[in-house]
Amino acid sequence: MLVLAGSGSDPLVCSLTVVDIENTLPYEALSYVWGRDLASCPLWCDGGLIQIRPNLDTALRFLRLPSQARRLWVDAICIDQENVDERTRQVQYMRLVYKYAARTIVWLGLKSPGIDEIFRLAQVVAEIKDADRESNGALSQPGKIHLLELDIITEIFEANTEAVHRLTDFFNKDYFDVVVYRWCVAKCEDLEIDFMVLLSTIINVNMRRTSVFAGRPLEFWNMIYMLKQPGRSNLPRISGHAVEGSVGSLENLLIGTRDFLATDARDKIFSLLGISDEGLMPVLALSKVMHSDRNSLSARFLHHAQRGLTSVAQRVNNLGPGIDFGRNQALKADYNKGVVEVYRDFTRFMMRKSPRMLDILSHVLHVENPLSASYPSWIPKWFQPRSASLIGGIGCFLAGLCDGHFPYFAVLHDSPLSGKSVRPDILSLDGYHIDRVKAVSQLMNIGVLEEPPIEASWDHLVGAPFSTSFHTYRNGEMLQMAFCKSLAAGCLGAALHQGFRFSHSHPDSNHRTHFTRQNHSDAAAYVTSRLDSSAFSDPEALASLREAASSGSLSGYVRAVQAFSYNRKVYLTQNGFLGIGPSMMNEGDEICVLFGGRVPFALRRMPDHHIFIGETYLDDQDIMWGKLTEGVRLRNQLPTVTFKIR
Numbered sequence: 001m002l003v004l005a006g007s008g009s010d011p012l013v014c015s016l017t018v019v020d021i022e023n024t025l026p027y028e029a030l031s032y033v034w035g036r037d038l039a040s041c042p043l044w045c046d047g048g049l050i051q052i053r054p055n056l057d058t059a060l061r062f063l064r065l066p067s068q069a070r071r072l073w074v075d076a077i078c079i080d081q082e083n084v085d086e087r088t089r090q091v092q093y094m095r096l097v098y099k100y101a102a103r104t105i106v107w108l109g110l111k112s113p114g115i116d117e118i119f120r121l122a123q124v125v126a127e128i129k130d131a132d133r134e135s136n137g138a139l140s141q142p143g144k145i146h147l148l149e150l151d152i153i154t155e156i157f158e159a160n161t162e163a164v165h166r167l168t169d170f171f172n173k174d175y176f177d178v179v180v181y182r183w184c185v186a187k188c189e190d191l192e193i194d195f196m197v198l199l200s201t202i203i204n205v206n207m208r209r210t211s212v213f214a215g216r217p218l219e220f221w222n223m224i225y226m227l228k229q230p231g232r233s234n235l236p237r238i239s240g241h242a243v244e245g246s247v248g249s250l251e252n253l254l255i256g257t258r259d260f261l262a263t264d265a266r267d268k269i270f271s272l273l274g275i276s277d278e279g280l281m282p283v284l285a286l287s288k289v290m291h292s293d294r295n296s297l298s299a300r301f302l303h304h305a306q307r308g309l310t311s312v313a314q315r316v317n318n319l320g321p322g323i324d325f326g327r328n329q330a331l332k333a334d335y336n337k338g339v340v341e342v343y344r345d346f347t348r349f350m351m352r353k354s355p356r357m358l359d360i361l362s363h364v365l366h367v368e369n370p371l372s373a374s375y376p377s378w379i380p381k382w383f384q385p386r387s388a389s390l391i392g393g394i395g396c397f398l399a400g401l402c403d404g405h406f407p408y409f410a411v412l413h414d415s416p417l418s419g420k421s422v423r424p425d426i427l428s429l430d431g432y433h434i435d436r437v438k439a440v441s442q443l444m445n446i447g448v449l450e451e452p453p454i455e456a457s458w459d460h461l462v463g464a465p466f467s468t469s470f471h472t473y474r475n476g477e478m479l480q481m482a483f484c485k486s487l488a489a490g491c492l493g494a495a496l497h498q499g500f501r502f503s504h505s506h507p508d509s510n511h512r513t514h515f516t517r518q519n520h521s522d523a524a525a526y527v528t529s530r531l532d533s534s535a536f537s538d539p540e541a542l543a544s545l546r547e548a549a550s551s552g553s554l555s556g557y558v559r560a561v562q563a564f565s566y567n568r569k570v571y572l573t574q575n576g577f578l579g580i581g582p583s584m585m586n587e588g589d590e591i592c593v594l595f596g597g598r599v600p601f602a603l604r605r606m607p608d609h610h611i612f613i614g615e616t617y618l619d620d621q622d623i624m625w626g627k628l629t630e631g632v633r634l635r636n637q638l639p640t641v642t643f644k645i646r
Helices: 054-063 084-100 115-135 147-159 161-171 195-199 202-207 217-227 250-256 297-317 339-352 359-363 454-462 479-487 491-497 509-530 539-549 554-565 627-635
Strands: 013-015 028-031 043-045 048-050 070-073 103-107 184-188 191-194 427-440 569-573 578-581 590-594 601-605 610-615 641-645
Touching: 054 070, 054 103, 115 161, 115 191, 115 195, 161 202, 161 217, 184 195, 191 195, 195 217, 202 217, 217 250, 250 359, 339 359, 359 610, 454 479, 454 569, 479 509, 479 554, 479 569, 479 578, 491 509, 491 554, 509 539, 509 554, 578 610, 590 627, 590 641, 610 641
Parallel strands: 013 043, 028 070, 028 103, 103 184
Antiparallel strands: 043 048, 184 191, 427 569, 427 590, 427 641, 569 578, 590 601, 601 610
């Protein structure tokens, strides 16, 4: 669109031109938050009127030039929003719009208190980093931070605590758009700054945050910043491929952008197709494999086969426009479909794609009774902010996996790779029963700076004093230890406070062993700090507990509990298993392992089906690391059940 010259309260006037996006005059792409209200004055476009929203009205008034026209691409204007077929078609090209734009303008809206200080602080930090790297000859060493640089920046942040708080709020704003192509600037009225300069503060902001969750919007922007650093093209990818224009896998992006808002709930998925591995190279979704040893002969063979299939797909797609070899219908933006249908088909696809994992089910975080919801209970509602940290969707545990000779992990019924399911709202898959919930604690509502209500939850669940009661768990250890290890989600909590992230591929057994021991030590540090040792009748056991606690971290344990028990319930099963489960868990719910799921799940039995309640952590190593599943699938240790979930 060509925005005609004007200023102040002059009417906004523009004209539209159809162009070849790869061969056109330079233009700028505008990224902004839509909003829901309508502006008081419409936009004049080629003699007609177009109703626009206030944020866009303000942006165009600040962006238009006083004496000449300005070439912009704005989705609300350049795409006919009343034409569903055009919206569906054009959204597939949006990544190209940003890719070929001379620059992208991220419109931040009108000035808010402290925005000038935020821009100034970001500019100072960037200048210090550039000056330090030049003086130390570190330009050839991307990502290196010198001690002098770190000290100076630390002092600046400590002296500008109010600006740091404003930066934290800024990075937690509810907008998000494509910022991975070419030059991108952030603009707020007359203020303007390179977007990467603004993002250069993200590491320092992350160091000072007090958020309960690991991975809110701050983590997403940190990932964008690291991706854009020189020499960082080899950042680990779930697919193992560096796909041009991709920020990562679809599942990782769904986690990272969960707390961002979208005017249209379908765009929570559609907007990621142009910046994700599977969206840009859909054939990857058909050929992904999972191996514990990436250097094995079979792993190398499958890797080369995947590269060959990718090459074939690229050649076929280059034969002509409109060819999209290997793309499942669920990976096509289609605004003719309703929100429920889009989410349902996408969830099915994420389970059905190779190697058939159920990680996507960990995204189900009910905030209302699933029995009264209009959505099938197994469909994640990505338009709702994340209400708890994920346990099974971040690549740690292996509860429903087995290293036996099985072509896929999950056993799905009525889920064809192409075509439609006969009963699309019913999810049918195989697994086995573990136990039934006997008792649940109150909801673990933990404030950012509050001490977790560990002993209160213990009292509610066990009904005996934490400091003086001595019961044993199923494996013979103190019940308090099993209880505390569960609250931190086992080795996952220990890995969190040490800054380690498990890969979505097969977890390394050495890492697993190390963090399992660390979780034991961290829990021991907490238990010994609360235990009345004078009432302890076994001095050898007390000495062993204190020895374990000596290598534990009490503060790290508390952070882990804050992260993984927040908005969850502790539960006890009929056969004595302890664990943490979803906020909607009730007594009588069933704990089950579904083949292909990394963690056990809580299901609620109905007369002819089950309701999906959510993921759980269970304090049992054989269950969490797939040993029991191996016994079920290879030796029929427990009966296999086909669960029908609505």
